[in-house]
Each structure stands twice: as structure tokens, then as C-alpha cells.
Amino acid sequence: MSHHLPDTRIPAPCIVNTGIIVNKLDMRRLLADLGRVHYIYTHGDQLLSEGEGDVMEVFANPQRSTLVANKALYLNVLSFDYLELKQSPQQETYLDLMQEGVCLRLVPHSTPLQERRDRSLNVSAIEAMMEQVLSARWDAEIDDDSSDSF
Numbered sequence: 001m002s003h004h005l006p007d008t009r010i011p012a013p014c015i016v017n018t019g020i021i022v023n024k025l026d027m028r029r030l031l032a033d034l035g036r037v038h039y040i041y042t043h044g045d046q047l048l049s050e051g052e053g054d055v056m057e058v059f060a061n062p063q064r065s066t067l068v069a070n071k072a073l074y075l076n077v078l079s080f081d082y083l084e085l086k087q088s089p090q091q092e093t094y095l096d097l098m099q100e101g102v103c104l105r106l107v108p109h110s111t112p113l114q115e116r117r118d119r120s121l122n123v124s125a126i127e128a129m130m131e132q133v134l135s136a137r138w139d140a141e142i143d144d145d146s147s148d149s150f
Contacts, residue, residue, distance in 0.1 A: 017093050020084050024060050027077040030085075030095065031058040036109040039068060043102050055106075066104070073106075080104070
């Protein structure tokens with residue numbers, strides 16, 4: 001006798017501005033778009049640290065730590081049980097990374113679209129600079145070649 005269970009699939013969650021994320025890949029995707037943030041590190045109601053910094057790297061590695069130092073944040077999603085999205089009274093979304101009563105709150109200073117635009121502008125500026133450097137080098141080489149013929 002075989003027992004057949006109905007083929008019911010539970011849809012993936014849809015989280016809009018508020019909710020709890022436990023999937024590490026989803027956490028990583030949300031955190032990867034952050035740039036400059038205000039961070040607040042608390043244990044229960046006790047403030048442990050607070051400051052400004054840039055999210056430099058987001059990763060999932062059981063042998064690496066989450067680090068916050070020198071205005072840089074290196075976030076390991078495996079350092080946290082879950083991420084909770086919340087909204088301020090001004091309707092601005094912020095992220096609470098939670099681990100056994102400890103909270104690392106991240107308040108973004110920009111949107112993901114602004115961050116992408118800034119990154120692409122930086123890449124464009126670097127490319128333009130490299131073009132100028134190479135052009136100047138070629139000009140110098142041409143000048144050296146023409147002065148050798150005298």
C-alpha cells in the first residue's frame with residue numbers, strides 16, 4: 001500500500017520593508033547592497049558601540065569573524081541567527097542582525113541604486129584616468145623614439 005501526499009508547495013516568502021530573514025543567502029543579498037551605514041551594537045538594552053562605517057565585504061564563512069573597525073564593516077552572515085528588517089517612524093528601513101540577545105543595527109545612508117551609481121561612477125573615473133596615463137606614456141615613448149633619430 002502506498003501513501004501519496006498531495007503535491008503542495010509552499011511559496012517562498014515575500015518580505016516588503018519589514019520582516020525576519022533567516023535564509024543566509026537572502027541575508028547576504030540584502031547586506032551586499034549596503035554602502036555607508038550608521039551602526040549601533042547592543043546587548044539587550046546596553047549600548048556597546050556606535051559609529052559610522054562602510055560595508056566592505058559580506059560573506060558566509062564559518063571560520064571568519066564579523067569585524068567592525070576603522071570605519072569598515074566585514075559582515076559574516078553566519079555570525080547571526082537572523083536579520084530583521086524594520087522601519088523607522090520616518091518610513092526608512094533599517095536592518096537588525098541578531099545573535100543571542102546581541103544586535104548589530106545597520107541604518108543605511110544611501111539606497112542600493114545610489115550605491116551602484118556611485119560604484120559605476122568610480123569605475124568610469126578610474127577608466128578615464130587610466131586612459132590618460134596610457135596616452136601620456138605613449139606620447140612619451142613616441143617623443144623618445146623621435147629624439148633617437150638625431
